[in-house]
Amino acid sequence: MANIKQNYLNSHKIDNSKKLSLFAKNLKKDYLNKNPNFIIIRKFEKNRKLIKRKLISFSKNLGKICPQNSSGDKYLEIKPNLKKIKKIPKSKQLEKVRYHESNAGGSIHSDGPQLNIPPKYLLMVCIKNAKKGGESIVTNTKKIYDFIKKNKPEHLKNLKKNYFFERRGFKKSKPYVLSKPIFTSEKNFKFRYLKEYILSGYAIKKASLSNKKRMSLEYLDTLLSNKKFQKKYKLNGGDLIILNNHIMAHGRSAFDLDKNSPRSLLRLWVK
Ligand SMILES: [Fe+2]
Numbered sequence: 321m322a323n324i325k326q327n328y329l330n331s332h333k334i335d336n337s338k339k340l341s342l343f344a345k346n347l348k349k350d351y352l353n354k355n356p357n358f359i360i361i362r363k364f365e366k367n368r369k370l371i372k373r374k375l376i377s378f379s380k381n382l383g384k385i386c387p388q389n390s391s392g393d394k395y396l397e398i399k400p401n402l403k404k405i406k407k408i409p410k411s412k413q414l415e416k417v418r419y420h421e422s423n424a425g426g427s428i429h430s431d432g433p434q435l436n437i438p439p440k441y442l443l444m445v446c447i448k449n450a451k452k453g454g455e456s457i458v459t460n461t462k463k464i465y466d467f468i469k470k471n472k473p474e475h476l477k478n479l480k481k482n483y484f485f486e487r488r489g490f491k492k493s494k495p496y497v498l499s500k501p502i503f504t505s506e507k508n509f510k511f512r513y514l515k516e517y518i519l520s521g522y523a524i525k526k527a528s529l530s531n532k533k534r535m536s537l538e539y540l541d542t543l544l545s546n547k548k549f550q551k552k553y554k555l556n557g558g559d560l561i562i563l564n565n566h567i568m569a570h571g572r573s574a575f576d577l578d579k580n581s582p583r584s585l586l587r588l589w590v591k
Contacts, residue, residue, distance in 0.1 A: 344381035347562070352441060357564040358458055364445060366558035375445050375560070375588055382441050382562075383590040388432075389489035398444070399584040400577060419516065423450075423583070425574035428459055428544035429514040431565050432589055434487040434498055438512055439589035442565040446555035450583040453575030455552040456561055461511035461569050464543050465503055478536035479503050483529075484521030485514070497521045502540070510566045515541065544569060555585075565589075 351359040365374045372395065379385055385394050401421035408417065419427050432438040444456075468476045482499040490496075498521070504510040515537065522529055529537070543549060552573065555561060563570055575583050 340378065341381045344378070348382065352562060352564045355460075357460065357567045359562050360553055360555070361560040361562070362556075363558050364560035368447060371445055371447060371558070372586060375443065375586060379441075379443055379588050379590050382443075386432075386435075386439055386589045386591050388587070388589055390492040395586055395588045397447075397584055398587050400582045402577070402579060402582065405577070423453075423575050423577050425453070425457075425572055426545060427515070428457060428541075428550075428569045428571040430461075430511055430569050431514075431587075433500070433512040433514045434485050434490060434517055436498070437591070438510070439565050439591060441590040442563045442570070443560060443588045443590065444555075444585045445560045446557055447584040447586060448557050448581060449555055450575035450578060453573050454583045455554045455573045457571045457573065458551050458553070458561075458563065459544055459549050459569045459571075460567065461503075462509060462567055464540070464549055465509070465511075467543065467549075468539075472539060475536040475539045476503065478533050479540060481533070483518050483533070484525050484527065485512075486517045486520040486524055488517055488520070497524050511569060513540070513544075513569065544571075 347359060351357070364378075365371045376385070376395065387394060388396050398420045400423045401417060404417050404421060405423070430438060431442045465476070468479070479502045482501055485498045485500060487496050487498055500512055502511065502513050504512075518529075518537070553561070
C-alpha cells in the first residue's frame with residue numbers, strides 16, 4: 321500500500337510553479353504513470369467562481385481534453401438529480417436513476433468505457449462534499465489483475481474476451497454498441513469497466529451474456545468492492561483528484577443528501 325502522504329500535494333506547489341507544463345509533466349512521471357497512479361491536490365482552488373477555469377487551464381497541460389458526450393461537453397458536474405430522486409423509493413433508485421445522478425455508493429468503474437480509447441486521465445474537483453459519506457474510493461486494477469491471474473486464471477481468460485458496451489451519451493456514434501475486453505494485455509495494460517453499460521449493451525444487441533462471462537463479472541465485482549484493494553479519501557471543497565483512468569478504477573461511498581446544496585464535483589477527461 322502506497323504511503324498516504326505520497327499521494328497528497330498542496331496547491332502552493334502549483335501556484336509557485338511558473339512553468340505549469342513542467343509541473344504537469346512531472347506529475348505524470350512521478351504519480352500518474354507509475355505507482356500510485358493517482359494524486360490528490362488539496363486546496364487546488366477554493367473559489368467557486370474560479371474552479372472551472374482553473375481546472376480547464378490546468379488540464380490542458382496534462383494532454384488533450386476530450387468531450388464527455390456527443391454534445392461535446394468538456395466538463396460535467398456530478399451531482400444528485402434531486403427532482404428525479406424525490407419521486408423514486410430508495411430501494412428502486414439505481415434501477416431508475418443513473419449512478420452519477422444518485423447519492424448511492426459502490427459501482428466501482430472506469431470512466432469512458434464506451435469510447436474507443438477511454439480517457440487516460442480523469443480529473444475531479446470537489447465543489448462541495450456531503451457532511452456524511454461521499455468518500456472517493458480508488459482501486460488499483462493491476463493488483464486485481466495479478467490476483468485473478470494467480471487465483472482464478474479461468475476468470476481472467478473470460479475478462480480478456482470482448483464484451484458489449486453501450487456507447488451511452490454518444491448517440492451519434494455508429495454502431496451504438498462497442499465490443500471491447502475488460503482487461504487488455506499486460507504490456508499495454510488497460511482496464512475498461514462499467515457494469516451498467518455492459519448490461520445495457522447486451523440488451524441493445526438483444527444478446528445474452530454467457531454464464532461463464534456473467535460469473536467472471538460477478539467475481540470481478542466482488543474484488544472491486546473488496547476493502548483490501550480499496551483506498552478511501554474524503555475530498556473537501558476545492559480539492560482535486562487525478563487518476564490514471566487506464567489503471568485506477570473509482571467509485572464513492574453513499575452520502576447524505578443535502579436538499580439545498582448537495583455534493584457536487586466537476587469532472588474532466590484528458591486523452
Ligand atoms: Fe466515474
